[in-house]
Amino acid sequence: MPVLCAAVKPAHDEQTPHGGGHVGGRPDREQLMTVRWSDQGDATIITVHGDIDGLTAPRLRMAIAEAFDRLSGRLLVVDLTQVTLLGSPGLRILRDSAEEAVHRRGLPPLRLVVDETRPAIRPIEIVGLDQILALYHSVADALAGDDLHC
Numbered sequence: 001m002p003v004l005c006a007a008v009k010p011a012h013d014e015q016t017p018h019g020g021g022h023v024g025g026r027p028d029r030e031q032l033m034t035v036r037w038s039d040q041g042d043a044t045i046i047t048v049h050g051d052i053d054g055l056t057a058p059r060l061r062m063a064i065a066e067a068f069d070r071l072s073g074r075l076l077v078v079d080l081t082q083v084t085l086l087g088s089p090g091l092r093i094l095r096d097s098a099e100e101a102v103h104r105r106g107l108p109p110l111r112l113v114v115d116e117t118r119p120a121i122r123p124i125e126i127v128g129l130d131q132i133l134a135l136y137h138s139v140a141d142a143l144a145g146d147d148l149h150c
Contacts, residue, residue, distance in 0.1 A: 032056050035063045043075035043143055049082040052090030060090060064097045068105055076101065077142045079113040080120040091123055098133055109134045111142040 033056035036047045044067050052060055067076050078094070080086070094112065101107040111134045114121040124130050136142035 033059065035059060037063075037067070040143065043077055044071060045077045045079060045139060047079040047082065051085040051087075052083055052093075053085060053087040054089045057087070057089035057093050061093045061097070064093070064110075068097075068101065068107065071107060073107065075108050075111060075143070077111045077113060077136075077139060079139055081113055081115040081118055083118065083120040086120045086123045088123075091127055091129060094124075094133065095129055111136055111145075113137070113139050113142050 033048065033050035033052060036049075038045045038047070046063055046067060048060060050056070064076070064078065078097075083090075094110075098110040098112075101110045112124075113136050114124065116137065121130075121135075124133065124135070134142075
């Protein structure tokens, strides 16, 4: 009987559970997902690159939770325009984080940036989250608060 092998990223190229440093000294370009932070005036922007799936979603949850802890009433914008896969664990984190921002932490609504031609918007639309999430087509629109919901 033939043995089938799937191309799976080995565990040694993942970041440490807290999102910092790399296990095995691997560079970012080998990560399934990377998360970058930047502060711009009255907002913190989290930019996500790569796949958000069952393996990487906990890092996104941790990044959003850490951002909530240090926002001090400022906006949180999550840029998903470079996401190549948005699986159900990622959708759940986005929904739960949006709810947490407003209902449990008293923060301004979480703003998500999606590109209409990218893989992030389609799963959001399929499950109906486009009706409850604050979606924008650019970081500039999200920062300006333009009423642009996809």
